[in-house]
Amino acid sequence: MKSVERERGGAGDVARDRECYRCDRDVAPPRLFRVDVEPPEIFSADYAHSVRYCCPDCIAAMGMLEFTERWKEEAGLLE
Ligand SMILES: [Zn+2]
Numbered sequence: 182m183k184s185v186e187r188e189r190g191g192a193g194d195v196a197r198d199r200e201c202y203r204c205d206r207d208v209a210p211p212r213l214f215r216v217d218v219e220p221p222e223i224f225s226a227d228y229a230h231s232v233r234y235c236c237p238d239c240i241a242a243m244g245m246l247e248f249t250e251r252w253k254e255e256a257g258l259l260e
Pocket residue numbers: 201202203204205206235236237238239240
């Protein structure tokens with residue numbers, strides 16, 4: 182896994198809205214998943230609210246992809 186803190190020419194955390202933050206693949210913005218992280222209060226002195234954009238493959242790899250009820254129904258996964 183790559184470090185989130187990697188740097189690119191000193192650009193730091195400037196918005197890279199066409200790119201998955203994990204795998205660096207170019208992904209069109211409409212296909213990027215928004216990962217919104219809100220730290221619990223106990224960590225609020227150390228960690229800020231953060232937003233990353235991620236491709237579908239990486240979201241799936243993190244176990245965060247959730248199919249809709251409609252998709253499950255069509256796939257015959259609902260009783
Ligand atoms: Zn990715």
